[in-house]
Amino acid sequence: MPSTATTSRALSGDPGSPGEPAQPAVPGTAAGPIVVPPGLAGVSVTDTSIGHVRGREGFYHYRQYSAVDLAERRTVEDVWHLLFSGELPDREQRAEFTARLAGYREVPAGVRDVLPAIAAAAPAPLDGLRTALSLAGAAQGMRPIWDLDEAARREDALRLCAQVPTLLTALHRLGQGEEPVPPRPDLSYAANYLFMLTGTEPRPEHARAIERYLVSTIDHGFNASTFTARVIASTGADVAACLVGAVGALSGPLHGGAPSRALDALDAIGTPDRIDAWVRERIERGERIMGFGHPVYRTEDPRSRLLRRTACELGGDLVEFATAVESRVLALLAELKPDREIHTNVEFYAGVVMELCGLPRTMFTPTFASSRVIGWSAHVLEQARDRKIIRPDARYVGTPPPQPLPEI
Template sequence: MSTITAPRGLAGVVVTDTALGDVRGREGFYHYRQYSAVDLAQTRSFEDVWYLMVHGALPDAAQSAAFTARTAELRRLPAEVREVLPALARAGSGPLAGLRTALSLLGAAGGFRPVYDIDADRRTADALAACAAVPTLLTALHRLGRGLDLVEPRDDLSCAANYLYMLTGSEPDPVKARAVEQYLVSTVDHGFNASTFTARVIASTGADVAACLVGAVGALSGPLHGGAPSRALDTLDAIAVPDRIDPWIREKVLAGERIMGFGHPVYRTEDPRSRMLRGIAQQFGGPLVDFAVQVEERVEAILAELKPGRELHTNVEFYAGVVMELCGLPREMFTPTFCAARVVGWSANILEQAADSKIIRPAARYVGPPAPQPVPDAGRG
């Protein structure tokens, strides 16, 4: 079999076909199915976009109501899963790490079977059950880890409002719930990023939906993938005051350090998610937003001066951190909140991959010592 040499990280390599969406980095545009993701975030509910990713079309009013009711019923956790959550929370490794174990148990308790062995309807049912449970699991692990009681989900609230309710235990503010919902919609899917590709690789083996999602969560937990929203806010904290913006940024850039919240491996223009979230933040207003906008302007100016031709702009994490802070989410829940949205995209990719029985099995170039060599005798004392 002939081999093809690919660039490091598979950058720019097309590995399969997908009908789920695309990221057009040079245009600063991305879409879910045939619709602009930003347009969807501005006009539709999270449940409608979830339906779109699973079924391939936006729901009408009756379909939306039925889908919302169905997924709301799936938010409650099986007893077998609830029983282990306190122990997972006490482990102290955080909600995202606890989610890996909880998802495995959820799959076992729910009777998830390998996608290779079940039909499309059962695959979809397993995916919906897992997606609906993830926000409940994440908020429960967060609260239990802080000595707080678990807050039961409510069927009368939207996904976003229910998420805020389970996280805080308080009636969600509609404006904040809508802002969080727009963030969730904007991060449902984004091409073949590391976690999405991981989910598809596992799905190509025919493994069950829970196994695929556990792998995706593991990939997301890496700081190079899912850990930047809180770190972008840490940048604002470190700068602290306007007079420190320029010297702080220049020092970091000249030292070769990365400015968190800026630059993206795909976009060569402004990240459309950042543009939308900046608008949401500005609707809230206040000192944090004003300072973030000021920092953004100066960082881009200094990067253009010191790194000409690089086209480094804010990415989704910069204003995502600002919006989530304004909506009252604790910083340690920024990446888990991203996960609560992205699980829908992962699941859609799992379902799409499950329809293809070809296992993903690339090759590697061996660069170690020449082989075969004689095996030396074991030393005798």
């Protein structure tokens, strides 16, 4: 995509650089095509009522509520209801919605039967999820969203979101040579996830800590995977296809994050007396310190504040060490990169919390996906109401056509 320097020329309809044809007008726009910054940075591509990230303020929200407030005081099921229905449930609605979701956790038998083969072929659960999720949609006869009314689209999204934790935990256990653990309808979303992962009913404080993490990561603006899901939804594809595309985008190293890598850094530092030397060396070499810096936030990531409090409530040596490392990293970043606004991001304490709650590091990013699938689905449902395909243009910068064909 061209640089921002071309934006004003394209907006005014002026010709391009020498040797390039003048830009033709786009139907419905007198000025011609609009050239945008690389990566669509700072470009609002649509309207949404699902949520927003206000990076300079260090604030984000779901609908009209602070996402951090929701994570501290509400359940995954409550926030799921909020994103899908536009309102928080009352007690009666919560009970009905929670029971309904619990009934959707079992995956179709035809999908369950092939999970061992998927796990053998794709040892990473997130990789296996792409295949399993696609198969789950097909096995349940999911049709293109443009052929469905809103209630049917919502039903498909509910089923797949409820089945993703079952698929992820089964793929993980099969990859470890263990049998999958069937879901328990009497457990909450978070507690059931930990139960299916470990085979043991979790301690209440662990279930609540993971629930806070899951709620805090359900949605986060128009990130790459969310935008991918909406682009696919704009084609009218079925819900499973939209979610498979989102998982594919999440798998990229520039998007999916790496809570496990932040913990790996703590392991590499080892002891408090090595913090400064280890951190200073990497900053001076221009390396990124995992768990610090974010493309949107210009202040501390609010999810990091939430998860730091959660980690401190759990307590232990790892938390004490992590807070000591965080303090020194921030001090050294301020000293060595005074012109940069680099703060702790969600990955740093997410890894600490998940480690304390007994999750294996290979399941950190899949756990993120188990909640973000709810946000993706809310965006798919919203996009489905706009019956127009997302079909942008590209500015051709190659050799001007038509050229004579060369003789052979």
